Amino acid sequence: MVDILAMHDCQLISTSESIDTTTAMGRIFFTMCSAINECESDKTSERVKIGMERAKSEGKDCNRPPKKLSAYQIEKAKTILANDPQISRRELSKQFEGISRPTLIKCLRGEELIV
Secondary structure, eight states, X not given: XXXXXXXXXXXXXXXXTTEETTSHHHHHHHHHHHHXXXXXXXXXXXXXXXXXXXXXXXXXXXXXXXXXXXXXXXXXXXXXXXXXXXXXXXXXXXXXXXXXXXXXXXXHHHTTSOO
């Protein structure tokens, strides 16, 4: 980042953190802070991956649970489809607040209400 600032002939001076990239000590301090932050980010990513691999090896599912329609929503879809079998999927999805069209279609296919 210091290099990007330098290419644009800019310097960073932060009075609250005592960082001044116009000096050699300020540039090295800023570079060291950046390196430590990058290292911590990489370590966090590694820990998450290790944890997910361990959970998977223990047979746990790390994914979000699949979206399911309630019994009321299934009955509502059956009623709508019975009354208007030619209804478009877009119009059908407008009848269900809070459920996206792709999710609704996927759930209705799972319930074998549509093809």
